[in-house]
Amino acid sequence: xxxxxxxxxxxxxxxxxxxxxxxxxxxxxxxxxxxxxxxxxxxxxxxxxxxxxxxxxxxxxxxxxxxxxxxxxxxxxxxxxxxxxxxxxxxxxxxxxxxxxxxxxxxxxxxxxxxxxxxxxxxxxxxxxxxxxxxxxxxxxxxxxxxxxxxxxxxxxxxxxxxxxxxxxxxxxxxxxxxxxxxxxxxxxxxxxxxxxxxxxxxxxxxxxxxxxxxxxxxxxxxxxxxxxxxxxxxxxxxxxxxxxxxxxxxxxxxxxxxxxxxxxxxxxxxxxxxxxxxxxxxxxxxxxxxxxxxxxxxxxxxxxxxxxxxxxxxxxxxxxxxxxxxxxxxxxxxxxxxxxxxxxxxxxxxxxxxxxxxxxxxxxxxxxxxxxxxxxxxxxxxxxxxxxxxxxxxxxxxxxxxxxxxxxxxxxxxxxxxxxxxxxxxxxxxxxxxxx
Amino acid sequence: xxxxxxxxxxxxxxxxxxxxxxxxxxxxxxxxxxxxxxxxxxxxxxxxxxxxxxxxxxxxxxxxxxxxxxxxxxxxxxxxxxxxxxxxxxxxxxxxxxxxxxxxxxxxxxxxxxxxxxxxxxxxxxxxxxxxxxxxxxxxxxxxxxxxxxxxxxxxxxxxxxxxxxxxxxxxxxxxxxxxxxxxxxxxxxxxxxxxxxxxxxxxxxxxxxxxxxxxxxxxxxxxxxxxxxxxxxxxxxxxxxxxxxxxxxxxxxxxxxxxxxxxxxxxxxxxxxxxxxxxxxxxxxxxxxxxxxxxxxxxxxxxxxxxxxxxxxxxxxxxxxxxxxxxxxxxxxxxxxxxxxxxxxxxxxxxxxxxxxxxxxxxxxxxxxxxxxxxxxxxxxxxxxxxxxxxxxxxxxxxxxxxxxxxxxxxxxxxxxxxxxxxxxxxxxxxxxxxxxxxxxxxxxxxxxxxxxxxxxxxxxxxxxxxxxxxxxxxxxxxxx
Numbered sequence: 001x002x003x004x005x006x007x008x009x010x011x012x013x014x015x016x017x018x019x020x021x022x023x024x025x026x027x028x029x030x031x032x033x034x035x036x037x038x039x040x041x042x043x044x045x046x047x048x049x050x051x052x053x054x055x056x057x058x059x060x061x062x063x064x065x066x067x068x069x070x071x072x073x074x075x076x077x078x079x080x081x082x083x084x085x086x087x088x089x090x091x092x093x094x095x096x097x098x099x100x101x102x103x104x105x106x107x108x109x110x111x112x113x114x115x116x117x118x119x120x121x122x123x124x125x126x127x128x129x130x131x132x133x134x135x136x137x138x139x140x141x142x143x144x145x146x147x148x149x150x151x152x153x154x155x156x157x158x159x160x161x162x163x164x165x166x167x168x169x170x171x172x173x174x175x176x177x178x179x180x181x182x183x184x185x186x187x188x189x190x191x192x193x194x195x196x197x198x199x200x201x202x203x204x205x206x207x208x209x210x211x212x213x214x215x216x217x218x219x220x221x222x223x224x225x226x227x228x229x230x231x232x233x234x235x236x237x238x239x240x241x242x243x244x245x246x247x248x249x250x251x252x253x254x255x256x257x258x259x260x261x262x263x264x265x266x267x268x269x270x271x272x273x274x275x276x277x278x279x280x281x282x283x284x285x286x287x288x289x290x291x292x293x294x295x296x297x298x299x300x301x302x303x304x305x306x307x308x309x310x311x312x313x314x315x316x317x318x319x320x321x322x323x324x325x326x327x328x329x330x331x332x333x334x335x336x337x338x339x340x341x342x343x344x345x346x347x348x349x350x351x352x353x354x355x356x357x358x359x360x361x362x363x364x365x366x367x368x369x370x371x372x373x374x375x376x377x378x379x380x381x382x383x384x385x386x387x388x389x390x391x392x393x394x395x396x397x398x399x400x401x402x403x404x405x406x407x408x409x410x411x412x413x414x415x416x417x418x419x420x421x422x423x424x425x426x427x428x429x430x431x432x433x434x435x436x437x
Numbered sequence: 438x439x440x441x442x443x444x445x446x447x448x449x450x451x452x453x454x455x456x457x458x459x460x461x462x463x464x465x466x467x468x469x470x471x472x473x474x475x476x477x478x479x480x481x482x483x484x485x486x487x488x489x490x491x492x493x494x495x496x497x498x499x500x501x502x503x504x505x506x507x508x509x510x511x512x513x514x515x516x517x518x519x520x521x522x523x524x525x526x527x528x529x530x531x532x533x534x535x536x537x538x539x540x541x542x543x544x545x546x547x548x549x550x551x552x553x554x555x556x557x558x559x560x561x562x563x564x565x566x567x568x569x570x571x572x573x574x575x576x577x578x579x580x581x582x583x584x585x586x587x588x589x590x591x592x593x594x595x596x597x598x599x600x601x602x603x604x605x606x607x608x609x610x611x612x613x614x615x616x617x618x619x620x621x622x623x624x625x626x627x628x629x630x631x632x633x634x635x636x637x638x639x640x641x642x643x644x645x646x647x648x649x650x651x652x653x654x655x656x657x658x659x660x661x662x663x664x665x666x667x668x669x670x671x672x673x674x675x676x677x678x679x680x681x682x683x684x685x686x687x688x689x690x691x692x693x694x695x696x697x698x699x700x701x702x703x704x705x706x707x708x709x710x711x712x713x714x715x716x717x718x719x720x721x722x723x724x725x726x727x728x729x730x731x732x733x734x735x736x737x738x739x740x741x742x743x744x745x746x747x748x749x750x751x752x753x754x755x756x757x758x759x760x761x762x763x764x765x766x767x768x769x770x771x772x773x774x775x776x777x778x779x780x781x782x783x784x785x786x787x788x789x790x791x792x793x794x795x796x797x798x799x800x801x802x803x804x805x806x807x808x809x810x811x812x813x814x815x816x817x818x819x820x821x822x823x824x825x826x827x828x829x830x831x832x833x834x835x836x837x838x839x840x841x842x843x844x845x846x847x848x849x850x851x852x853x854x855x856x857x858x859x860x861x862x863x864x865x866x867x868x869x870x871x872x873x874x875x876x877x878x879x880x881x882x883x884x885x886x887x888x889x890x891x892x893x894x895x896x897x898x899x900x901x902x903x904x905x906x907x908x909x910x911x912x913x914x915x916x917x918x919x
Contacts, residue, residue, distance in 0.1 A: 046509070050847075332836055347851035350818060354848045358857065361841045365833035365863040373857040375816075375848045 003057050004039050008032065010063045011145060017064075018148055024117050027131050031144035038138035050323040050355040051294040056237045056263055059207045061179035063146070065093040071172060071203065073100065079201045080166060084416050086197070087165040089151045093172055094180045096149065100168075109154040110165055113183055116152035125154060129187055133215050133243040133271060140241050140267075143213040147183035150212075155192040155222075164195040164414060169212075171236070173204020184214040188222040195225045195414060202236035207262075214242045218250040220274070225253050227417055231260040231424055234289060241267040248274030248303075255412060256283040257421055258293045259428055265294045270308065272299070272334075277306040284405045284421070286428045288317035288348075297326045301334040301364075310341040313405050316352040324356040326371070332363040341371035346378065346404060398429040468525040474498060477625050480525050484594045484628075487601060497614035497624030504618045510780040511809040511841055514749045517688045517723060524626045524659070582642070589634040590645055593661050596632035603634055607665055611694040611729050611757070619690040619725040619751075623659045627692070630661035635670035635701070644899050646675040660691040666701035666736075673704040675902055687712075687722045689747075695730030695738055699760065702737040703730065706898055708906050711746035718776025718805070721748025728752065734760035734789070741897045743906040744771040744779060753811065755784035758792035758820075765794040768894040772910060773806030773838070782812035782843075787823040787853075798829040799891050802838040803914055809841040816853040823850065827857040832890055834863065834914070884911050 011032045018025065040057060041048040071092060080088070087110045090100035096112055103111045109122075116122040117130075131147075134140050151167045171178050188194055202208045218224045230238060238261050244252050258264050270279045285293045299308040314322045328339045345354045358371040378400050386396035402425060412418045468476065477498045481491040506516060583590050589600060596604050614624040635641055666672050689711070697703045705728075714721025724747040730738040740754040756765030767783040785794035794814065802808035810829045831840035842859050864886050872882035887910060888895070895903050 335836070345848075347848060347853070350849075350851050352849075352851065354846070356846045357844060358859070359841075359843050360831075360859060360861060361839065362831070362833065362861050363836070363839040365836050365838070367833075367861060367863070369861040371842075371857075371859050373844070373846060373855075375846065375853055375855040377852065377854070 003059075003061065004035075006060075007063065007142065007146075008036055013064070014146060014148075019118060022117070024126060024130060024147075028145050028147065031131075031141040034136055034141035035138055035145055038141065041138055047296060047325065050321070050325075051263070051265060051292065053263075056207070056209055059177040059209070061177045061207075061209055062175045063179055065095065065175055065178060070099075071170065075203070076100075076170060076201070079168060079170075079199060081164070081197060081414075081416050081420060084414075085163050087161075087163060089165070089167045091149065091169045091182065093170070093174060093178060094149060094182065108156065108159055108161060109152065111152050113150035113152045113185060114148055116185065117148065122152070125187060126185075129215065129217055130185060131215070133217070133245040133269075134213055134241070135243070135269070139211055139239055140213055143181045143183055143211050143241070146181045147213070150183040150185070152184070153186045153194065153196070155188045155194050157189040158191045159189075160193040161195065164197055167196065167198045169200045169210065171202045171204060171208045173202075173206040175206065177207045178209070180208065180210045180212070182210070182212045184212070186214065186216045186224070188216070188218050188224050190219045191221045192219075193223040195227075197227045197229065197414075197417065199229045200232055200236070200238055202233050205233070205235055208236040209239075210237070211239045212241070214240075216242065216244040216252065218244065218246045218252050220247045220249055222247070222250045224251070225413055226255070227412070227414070228254065228256045228266070229420075230256065230258045230264055233260060234262050234291065236261050237263040239265045239267075241269075243269045243271070244279070245271050245273060246277045246279065249276045250274070251278045253280035253282070253411070255408070256295070257424070258283065258285040258295075259287065259424055261291065261293075263292045263294075266296065268295070268297045270297075270299045272302050272306045272308075275303050275305045277303075279306070279308040280411065281308070281310045281312075282408045282411060283312040284408045284425070285312070285314040285316075285322060286405070286425060287315075287320040287322070290319050292321045292323075294323035295325070296323075299328050299339065301328070301330045301337045301339060303331075303333060304335045304337070306334065307338045308340070310343075311408055312343045313408055314343075314345040314354065315348065315401055315404065316345065316354055317348040319349070319351040321352070322354045322356075324354075324373075325359065326357075327359040327361065328369060328371070330362045330364050330367055330369065335364050335366040337364065337367040337369065339367070339369040343371075343373045344404070345375045346401070347375065394430075398426070401429055402426075468523045470523045471520050472498075472522070472524055472626065476524055480626055480628065483525060484597070486594075486597055489601075489605060490597055493609070493614070494625050497621050498626075500615045501618065501621035501625055504615075504621055506618050510751050511807065511811070511843070512749050512751065512778040512780050514723065514778070519622070522688060525628055586639050586642065587636040588639060588641055589632065591632055593627070593630040593632045593663060596663070600632075600634070603665065604632065604663065607694070607696055608663055609694075611696060611731050612692050612727050617727060620692050620727040623661060623690045623692045623727070627659045627661035630663070630691070632662075633664045633672065633674065635666045635672045637667045638669040639667075640670065641672040644673045644675050646677070658687070658689045658691070660689075662691070662693040664694070664703060664705070665696045666698060666703050668698045669700040671702045673706070673899060675706050675708075675899060677708045677710075677902070689722055689724050689726070691726045691728075693726070693728040693754075695728075697730060697732045697736035697738050697763075699734040699736060701733070702739075704739045705730070705741070705754070706902055707740075707742040707744075708898075708902055708909065709742065709744045709746050709750075710909055712748075713746050713775065713777050714748040716775050718748070721777070722746065723748060724750045724752060726752040728754035729757065729784075730755070730765075731757045732760055732763035732765060735762045736760055737764040737766070739766040739768070739897070740783065741768045741894065742770070742781075743894070743898070743902075743909065744769070744781060745909045747779075748777060750777075750779040750781055752781045753783055755786070756794065757786045757788065758794065759788050761789040762791045763789055764792070767794075767796045767798070768897045769798045770801070770891045770894045770906070770910070771799070771808055771810075772801045772914060773803070773808045774914060775804040775806060777804075777806040779807070780809040780811055782810045784813040785815070785825060786813075787816045787820040787825070790819070790821040791823070792820055793824045794826075796825070796827040796829070797893050798827075799894055800829070800831040800840055801834070801887060801890070801910075801914065802831070802840050803834040805837045807839045807841070809843060810859075811843040813845040813847065814855055814857070816848040816850050816855065818849040820850050821852050823853045825853075825855045827855075829859045830890070831859070831861040832863065832887070833861065883914070887911075887914060
C-alpha cells in the first residue's frame with residue numbers, strides 16, 4: 001500500500017485514540033481531507049523542483065509506535081546541551097518520556113501538546129493559536145491531521161524564561177521504519193522572552209521520517225530565539241515546517257544547523273504582522289556523502305518599517321546536494337522595509353550539487369532589498385599564506401571553512417550552543433581546530 | 438545629432454498618444470482566421486517551399502497540438518484564441534523589388550512616418566536593412582556590398598529557396614520544434630524572417646538590421662530568424678520594433694536562433710517598442726519570444742535588449758556555452774509602465790570548460806506594471822572553471838508596481854565561481870534634492886537618474902541604437918513620477 005493511502009486509512013484508527021468531540025478534531029478532519037486532495041509534493045511543484053521525496057516515501061513506515069521504549073541516559077547524554085541547566089521536553093519514538101524531561105507550570109507553561117489539546121484550561125489558547133499560521137499544503141495538513149503530541153510552550157506577558165528549553169526527539173529503532181509527526185505550539189506573549197533548542201535524533205540504522213510542524217507566535221516586543229540542531233544519522237529524514245507570526249516590535253530569530261540526515265527539508269515562514277519587526281534567519285549546512293539539505297524560506301513583509309536578515313552558508317562535499325530557495329515578499333503597504341538575503345556556498349567535490357534560487361517579490365517602492373548569492377572555492381592565496389606560516393594545508397582549509405560559517409555563529413546568543421556547533425563543525429571537517437572560539 | 442531636450446519631450450508627449458499608432462491601408466493577402474494542417478500547408482505553398490520544409494512545419498504543428506500553453510510566468514493576461522488569428526498576411530504587390538521606385542508608394546509612406554528614409558539609411562547610417570512589413574520582405578539594401586564579402590543576408594523564405602542546404606542543416610538545431618508551446622507554433626506557421634550567414638573569417642563590415650512591424654489588424658506575426666556565424670567571423674545584428682496601435686491584442690511569437698562556430702562572435706541587439714496598450718491596460722502586443730544561441734569553441738554571443746513596449750513580454754534570450762572557452766553575455770533593460778507586464782531574463786547553460794557568462798539586468802517598473810527577472814545559470818558537471826557574474830537591479834517608481842526576481846542557480850562542478858547579486862531601490866529623495874539644488878527640475882532629474890541606472894546596458898548598444906533607446910526610456914516613463 002502506498003504511504004498516502006496507508007496514512008489516510010490509519011486516520012480512522014487515530015480517531016479512536018483521540019477525543020473526536022473537541023473542536024481541534026474538526027481541524028484534523030479538515031486537514032486529512034486537504035492531504036487527501038494534495039498528497040505528497042512532487043518535483044512538478046515549483047517549491048519541490050530540486051527535492052524529490054520518492055526515496056524516503058517508499059518505506060513501510062509504522063505510524064503509531066506501540067510501546068514506550070526505555071533508553072539509558074548515558075547513551076543519549078551527548079545529544080543534550082547538558083552543560084547548562086535547561087527545561088527539557090523529551091520524546092522517545094513520539095511518546096513523551098517523563099523520565100528525561102523537566103517541564104514546568106510555574107508562571108510559564110512548558111509542557112505537552114497532548115495535555116494542552118485535552119485540558120479545558122488551555123482551550124482559549126488552543127482556539128486562538130492552534131493551526132492559525134500553518135499553511136494548508138499537503139505535508140503540513142498531514143501533520144495537522146495527526147497532531148496530538150509535541151511541545152506546548154506558553155510564556156505569559158513580561159516573563160523572561162530563566163533557562164533555555166530543549167525539545168528533543170529520539171527514535172530507538174524498535175519499529176522497522178518509523179514515521180513521526182510532532183506538532184509544537186509556542187506562544188510568547190507581550191514583552192516575554194524565550195530561548196528554545198530543538199533536536200531530532202535517531203539512535204538506530206532503521207529509517208525514520210519526521211514530519212514536524214512548529215507554530216510560533218511572538219506578540220508585541222517579544223523576543224524568541226530558536227535553534228535547530230540537525231545532526232542526525234544517514235537513515236533519518238526530516239521535514240521541518242516552522243511558521244512564525246510576529247506582532248509589532250517583536251524580534252524572532254531561527255538558526256538552523258544542518259549537518260546530518262539523509263534528507264532534510266526546512267520550510268521556514270515568517271509573517272510580519274506589525275511595524276518595526278525584526279526577523280533573523282540563519283543557517284549553516286555542512287554535509288557530505290549522499291546527503292540532501294533543502295532550505296526553503298519565506299519572509300513576508302506585510303507592514304512598514306520592518307527588517308529581515310537572512311544568511312545561509314553551505315559547504316557541500318562528496319555527492320551531496322544543497323538547495324536554497326529564499327523568498328522575500330514585500331507587500332505594497334510595507335514601505336521602508338529593509339530585507340537582506342545572502343546565500344554563500346562552497347563545493348568541495350565535483351559530484352556535489354548546489355541549486356539556489358534567491359527570490360525577491362517586491363510591491364513597495366520605498367524599500368531596500370538586496371540578495372546576494374555566491375558559489376565558489378577556497379581562496380588559494382589565503383591557503384598559501386597560512387602554509388607559508390607553518391599551518392598545514394588541511395588545517396588551513398579547515399580554518400577558512402570555519403571562518404566561512406562563522407558569520408552565522410556570531411549571532412548565536414547561547415555560548416554553549418556556539419561551542420557545541422564549533423565542535424560539530426570541527427568533527428565534520430575532520431580536524432581539531434585547537435583553539436577556543 | 439540634433440538636440441532633443443526634455444521640454445521637447447514633454448511637449449511631444451502632451452500631443453501624441455502613440456507616435457507609431459497609424460494603420461496603413463494596403464490591400465493585403467490575408468488568410469481566414471484559424472489554424473489546422475491545411476493552413477500550415479497553404480502557408481508553405483504560398484511561400485513556394487520545398488517538400489521537406491512543408492513536412493518540417495507539419496511535424497511542428499502536430500507537436501504543438503499536443504502542447505498546452507505555459508502558465509508558469511509571472512504574468513496575467515487573456516489567453517489568445519489561436520483559432521481566431523489569421524496566420525498569413527502579405528502586402529500583395531508581387532514580385533520582389535530591385536529598387537525602391539517599384540515599391541508601393543503607400544508602404545514607402547509608412548516607412549517615412551516611422552522615420553526611416555531608405556536613402557538616408559543607405560547613405561548616412563551605413564546600415565543594411567531587411568525591412569519586414571507584415572511578414573514579407575520588401576526591400577533589401579546594401580545587398581551588393583554584402584555579396585562581395587560572401588555574406589548572405591536575406592529573408593528566410595528567400596534563403597529556403599536559394600540556400601536550402603544551409604537552412605536545412607541549421608534550422609531547429611538551437612531551438613527545436615518541440616522546445617516550447619510558442620516555438621512549436623512559430624515553427625509551424627512562421628511567415629518570414631531573416632537569414633544571415635557570415636562565411637569563415639569574415640568580419641561583417643556593417644551593422645545588420647531588420648525592422649519588424651505588425652501592420653494588418655488581427656494578424657499574428659511569427660518571425661523566424663536564423664543567424665550563422667562561421668568560424669572566426671564577426672557580426673553585429675540589430676533588431677528594432679514598432680507596431681501600430683490596436684485595441685485587440687496582437688500576438689507575436691518569434692524564434693531567433695544564433696549559431697556561433699569556433700572563434701566566431703555574434704552581437705545581437707534588440708530595441709523593442711511595440712504598442713504597450715493604453716493607460717488603462719487595453720490592447721497591446723503579446724510578445725512571446727524564444728531566442729537562443731549556441732557557442733562553439735572560443736565563440737562569443739552577446740545579447741543586448743531594451744524592452745519598453747508590449748503589454749506582455751515573455752522572453753529569455755539564452756546562451757548554450759557548449760565549446761570550451763566560450764563566452765555568453767546578456768545585457769537587458771526592461772521598462773514597464775501603466776499595466777505592462779514583463780517576465781524576462783536569460784539562461785546561461787555552461788557545458789564547456791573555462792566558459793564565462795555575464796548577466797546584467799536592469800528592471801524599471803512604474804505605474805501599475807509588474808517586472809520580473811527570471812534566469813537560470815546552470816554549470817554542468819564537466820564545465821571546469823566556469824565563471825558567472827549576475828547583477829539584477831530593480832528600480833521602482835510608485836507603490837502600485839512590482840519588481841520580482843526569480844534566479845535559478847544550479848551548479849554541479851566544484852571549480853565553478855558563481856556570483857549573483859540583486860538590489861531593489863527607488864530613486865532617492867536625496868538624489869532628487871541634489872539635482873533640484875543645482876537647478877535641475879524633477880522630471881529632468883529622474884531622466885538623469887534613470888539614464889545613470891541603465892548606463893551599463895545602454896553602453897553596450899551600437900551608437901545608433903543607443904540614442905533611440907535613451908529616447909524610448911524617457912518616453913516610456915513619462916508621467917510616472919509626480
